[in-house]
Amino acid sequence: MSTVMKSGMYISLKKEDYAVIQNDIEMFSTCVGDDKEKRLTFNRFMNTIFLYMTNRSGSAEENFSKKNYSGAVGMNIKLNNNIAGIMKKAGEKLDPNNKMTHSADCAVYYRHFIEKYCRLPLVEREKIFYAPMIESLDDNISLNYFLKITKTDGSIMNILPFAIKQSDEIHKNYLIGFALKKMSKGYRYKNTLCIPLRKIKDCRRIKSIDTKKDIYFGEKSEFGSYEDLKSYVRKRLITDGVLYLSGKLRDVTVRLSDTGLKKLGELSLFRPAFTSDKNDEHIIRFSATQLQTFKYFFQFGSDAEILEPIEYRKDFFNAYKSAFELYS
Structure with missing residues (x-):
């Protein structure tokens, strides 16, 4: 044989x-x-x-x-x-x-x-192919190892891995982790990262971290401890999904047409969290990252106008301008 x-x-x-x-x-x-x-x-x-x-x-x-x-x-x-x-x-x-x-x-x-x-x-086939990497990352997550990640584009980042989650929206698996800045004593939390497994070329251990003693948060941070951060990320995964976890949440003001208000009720998948409205029922505020704002409201077309933040508004302007030039 x-x-x-x-x-x-x-x-x-x-x-x-x-x-x-x-x-x-x-x-x-x-x-x-x-x-x-x-x-x-x-x-x-x-x-x-x-x-x-x-x-x-x-x-x-x-x-x-x-x-x-x-x-x-x-x-x-x-x-x-x-x-x-x-x-x-x-x-x-x-x-x-x-x-x-x-x-x-x-x-x-x-x-x-x-x-x-x-x-x-x-997304399941991807898990099969990357099984060795996933097994290694799971070990590092359980042991709180700070990792040096080399991506396929050659860029390098240091990250404390938190979890591996899948995005059903775009059929990919992601490593979720936290970027930390080395301080004289310990590390300071910078931001949350989501890296597609397909973009990871190599992963090396740096050191094991005591998450209760070694991680610090700034005075203006909304997190008081590493447990607070993990709890926040778990909630965001439920409400927003993996794809929209990266990036800073901002207050987003949107003007909706009558049709836009109807779409808002119908399109519930990854809809940003509602925070408040103004006196005008058509102007509504949401809490969302830049990517989530773009992905969700772009499907509204002319039935949604981004008013604030101004950089989000420019994203939509440039996208619609490019589409207009393509088809004109």
């Missing part, structure tokens, strides 16, 4: 599954930058997916289909020793007569887990 496994294996996939694989390779390959040694090849991707799908599913209790597909896409897969060993053990458990030694049966077994992967939503 080992000779057959090490030399490679031929499998066939449905065209739609092959398209998912190709799309994910292109999407997730941003994590390795220009490093040729870590370049995301087809074989590397397929074997990574197979390994973590078997870990996730429990390999011996699966039902496998040997059905051949018309118009399928065929491909040769080179298997590393680790995966060859997994398949050998699974074969012994699945079939006492060890029929898994036949390459056709091995291909069916391998294909089964790849097909299961292709049926998952994108």
Whole structure:
């Protein structure tokens, strides 16, 4: 069996599954930058997916289909020793007569887990591919390790990781953490960061932090302790979601038309928090970040006018101006 496994294996996939694989390779390959040694090849991707799908599913209790597909896409897969060993053990458990030694049966077994992967939503497939990174980050979160993060664009940031959360709106997983400034004694909280897992190239430990003693907040800060900060972020995740967590909350004043008021009642997904209104029922104040304001109210078109802050108003002006120039 080992000779057959090490030399490679031929499998066939449905065209739609092959398209998912190709799309994910292109999407997730941003994590390795220009490093040729870590370049995301087809074989590397397929074997990574197979390994973590078997870990996730429990390999011996699966039902496998040997059905051949018309118009399928065929491909040769080179298997590393680790995966060859997994398949050998699974074969012994699945079939006492060890029929898994036949390459056709091995291909069916391998294909089964790849097909299961292709049926998952994108955000779940991303978790499968980044499973090693997620496991490492979870360990660092539990131990309060301050991390040095290198992003795929080469930028570097130091961050105290807090949680890994998914955005259902744009189908991505994010590392949520806190940027801290090194002081003579301890660290001062700067702001909250949300980094897409796809944008993380490397992660290194700096040191473990005592969150009760080592983190300080300015006199004007709304947080008195690290626990206050974590509680605030948890609430924001519920009300605003991951995508709008980064950035400073500002008071936003909006003038809505009659149709805009109707849309405000209908479009509840990631709607900014209402704070107050003025004497005019069409002028309403919200508390929102710059990104959330843009994402939510841009869909209103001419039924919403951003009055304040002025920089938010300029965002809308520039966006609508660009659209006008494109279509004029």
